[in-house]
Ligand SMILES: Cc1ncc(COP(=O)(O)O)c(C=O)c1O
């Protein structure tokens with residue numbers, strides 16, 4: 146279901162779902178947006194978006210942030226007091242690997258990265274093995290467990306989330322969810338955003354990926370934590386003036402695309418995964434949502450580069466072994482992708 150009212154310039158871009166572009170319908174929202182000053186929290190469209198996402202998540206309050214990095218870093222910082230302290234997360238976590246070392250520079254936090262024993266997502270057993278609960282002066286006591294769902298496109302089971310967060314509460318550790326693609330987890334499992342979010346103290350929800358908004362994320366939490374987060378957003382220069390220009394578009398995108406546009410991307414991803422399986426092409430992770438991961442570990446050096454070049458020849462954009470499907474990917478691009486994969490493996 147590529148967006149019916151327009152063909153995105155990124156209809157052939159499989160590098161990531163961050164490449165969704167606002168359709169005319171989404172852009173149109175900006176022409177009738179409210180123009181309040183969001184530094185005074187007086188912009189109706191921005192307040193409405195925060196309240197709407199908070200309602201979906203079952204949290205008291207939502208704070209609009211201009212990026213997922215900002216909402217993650219504010220969410221985590223708002224749960225931390227008096228360093229030294231540590232945050233425990235998956236060794237692949239975005240908050241640890243791809244946010245400019247924000248945890249060490251903005252939060253002065255140590256990070257304990259954990260390689261999940263099942264290779265897919267951290268379990269409570271993994272966490273218990275690596276968490277530091279001692280208050281002894283030797284240690285940076287773990288104050289927050291940060292999960293990511295989906296992680297590498299894999300859905301973390303709600304049962305595991307419930308176990309981890311319930312246990313964290315018993316030992317006085319806070320929990321954050323990087324829910325950049327929680328929309329995808331919900332669309333894939335039918336578990337509501339609210340059911341996922343109820344377990345966490347803070348949740349960051351991106352609107353600029355599969356949802357298709359041009360900019361932004363929303364951090365949701367209780368009122369007190371969001372009040373603390375507002376100070377950190379101000380410090381980061383994240384308080385906008387007439388934010389309605391972009392939050393109006395985000396609201397339209399969210400209402401238009403969740404969950405059906407995401408379900409479509411999951412169907413396409415499964416179709417590509419099935420082609421691989423049928424041709425004995427190994428995948429690195431299960432295709433739970435909108436990412437297909439080719440396993441290049443047994444392929445010759447330079448396979449990723451060769452894949453990108455073959456893609457370019459076939460008119461599509463690739464970025465190594467991770468294939469990202471977004472709702473604006475065209476059918477002809479999917480066919481070109483399939484041809485490219487079969488060419489790469491000489492099938
Ligand atoms: C899992 C995850 N969290 C957070 C982010 C950060 O979002 P943004 O690029 O909007 O800062 C990304 C990247 O897009 C991501 O993949």
Ligand SMILES: C[C@@H](O)[C@H](N)C(=O)O
Nearest residue numbers: 160161162163239243
């Ligand atoms: C690379 C990373 O920052 C981005 N979030 C992506 O998944 O494409």
